[in-house]
Amino acid sequence: MAIERLVTTPAALPDEEPLNWSLRPTRIGEYIGQADLIARLSIALQAARGRTSPLDHVLLHGPPGLGKTTLAHVIAAEMGTKAYTTSGPALSKGTDLVAALTRLESGDILFIDEIHRMPIAVEEFIYPAMEDYRIDVPVDSGMHARTVQIKLKPFTLIGATTRAGLISAPLRSRFVLAHHLRFYTPDELLAIVRRSAHMLGMPHTDLTALKLIADRSRGTPRIANRLLRRVRDYSQVKAAGELNINIVQQALAMEGVDPLGLDELDRQYLRIIGTTYKGGPCGVEAIAATMSEDAGTLEDVVEPFLLQLGFLARTRRGRMLTAAGAKHIGVAPPPEFAADPET
Ligand code: ADE
Numbered sequence: 241m242a243i244e245r246l247v248t249t250p251a252a253l254p255d256e257e258p259l260n261w262s263l264r265p266t267r268i269g270e271y272i273g274q275a276d277l278i279a280r281l282s283i284a285l286q287a288a289r290g291r292t293s294p295l296d297h298v299l300l301h302g303p304p305g306l307g308k309t310t311l312a313h314v315i316a317a318e319m320g321t322k323a324y325t326t327s328g329p330a331l332s333k334g335t336d337l338v339a340a341l342t343r344l345e346s347g348d349i350l351f352i353d354e355i356h357r358m359p360i361a362v363e364e365f366i367y368p369a370m371e372d373y374r375i376d377v378p379v380d381s382g383m384h385a386r387t388v389q390i391k392l393k394p395f396t397l398i399g400a401t402t403r404a405g406l407i408s409a410p411l412r413s414r415f416v417l418a419h420h421l422r423f424y425t426p427d428e429l430l431a432i433v434r435r436s437a438h439m440l441g442m443p444h445t446d447l448t449a450l451k452l453i454a455d456r457s458r459g460t461p462r463i464a465n466r467l468l469r470r471v472r473d474y475s476q477v478k479a480a481g482e483l484n485i486n487i488v489q490q491a492l493a494m495e496g497v498d499p500l501g502l503d504e505l506d507r508q509y510l511r512i513i514g515t516t517y518k519g520g521p522c523g524v525e526a527i528a529a530t531m532s533e534d535a536g537t538l539e540d541v542v543e544p545f546l547l548q549l550g551f552l553a554r555t556r557r558g559r560m561l562t563a564a565g566a567k568h569i570g571v572a573p574p575p576e577f578a579a580d581p582e583t
Pocket of ligand 1 (some may be wrong): 263264265269271272273307310432437461462
C-alpha cells in the first residue's frame with residue numbers, strides 16, 4: 241500500500257489551503273527567498289507599470305511547495321489587478337477557457353497551475369490569446385461550422401509547472417520571463433518560520449526550536465509552515481504550551497521526520513533502490529511499481545530533494561544511490577560510488 245504522507249508532502253493538501261493563505265506573503269516586499277527571481281520580477285513589474293501595460297507572460301517551474309501560486313497573487317497585488325486561477329488538468333477543451341479569458345480586465349493575471357498537463361487543443365487555443373489577446377471560438381458544427389473572433393483585454397498568463405521538460409517548445413517560447421524556483425536555504429526558511437510563528441501568535445518561540453523546524457523542512461516553505469503547526473499542536477497538548485528544541489524533536493519524531501527532514505516515503509524510496517535494486521541503476525517506473533506509488537509523484541515530490549542532498553544520482557541508465565544516500569539508510573553503496581572520497 242502506498243504510504244500516506246500527510247505531514248511532509250510538498251504537495252498542497254486539500255484542507256490546508258485556507259490555512260496557507262493566512263501565512264503567505266501578499267506583497268513582493270514581504271517575500272523571503274528566491275532573490276534572483278524577485279529581482280527580475282521587480283524590474284519587469286516596474287517597467288510594466290511605467291508603460292501602463294500588462295506584465296509579460298511568466299513561466300514558473302520547480303518542485304511543489306516553493307511558492308508558484310503565491311507569486312501569481314503577489315504579482316497581481318503589485319500590478320493592482322486580480323488573479324484568477326485554474327489548472328491544466330481542469331481544462332479539457334479550448335472553450336473551457338472562454339469564460340475565464342473574457343472576464344479578464346486589463347493587466348489581470350490568469351494563473352494556470354500544472355500547465356504541462358494542459359491538452360494540446362487547449363494549448364493551441366491559448367496561443368492567439370497570449371500573442372494577440374484574441375481567441376477564435378468555434379460556433380456551430382458540421383456544414384455551418386465557423387469561428388468567431390473575440391478580442392481580449394491585455395492580460396498576463398502565469399504558467400506553473402513541476403516539469404519544465406514536459407512543456408512543448410511552442411508554448412514555452414510564448415513566455416517572455418521563465419524562471420526556475422530553487423529550494424530555500426536554511427536561513428531563508430528560518431526567516432519564513434519566524435514570520436509564520438509571529439502570525440500564528442507564537443512570537444516568543446525559542447529561535448533554536450524554530451531553526452530545527454526550518455532545517456527539517458526540505459527547503460520547502462509549505463512543509464515548514466505545516467511542521468510549525470504540528471509542533472504548535474504538540475506543544476499545546478503534550479507540553480502545556482512550552483516550545484523548545486526538545487519539544488520540537490519529540491513532535492517531529494512522532495511525525496516520522498528524520499534529522500534531514502526525510503520521511504518514511506523518502507526512506508522507503510532509498511531502501512528500495514538500495515536493497516531490491518542493489519543501489520541501481522534502475523528506472524523510476526520499476527521503483528514506483530515496487531512501492532505501489534505513482535512514478536510522477538516520485539519524480540515531482542520525492543526525487544528533487546534527494547537529488548539536492550546528493551543521495552541520488554540520475555544517470556542515463558537510471559536512478560542510482562550515491563555513497564551518501566547508501567550511508568543514510570545503512571546499506572552498501574553501488575560499486576560506482578563505493579570509492580567516493582566525500583563519504
Ligand atoms: N510563507 C510561505 N512562503 C513564504 C515566502 N517565500 N516568504 C514569506 N513568507 C512565506
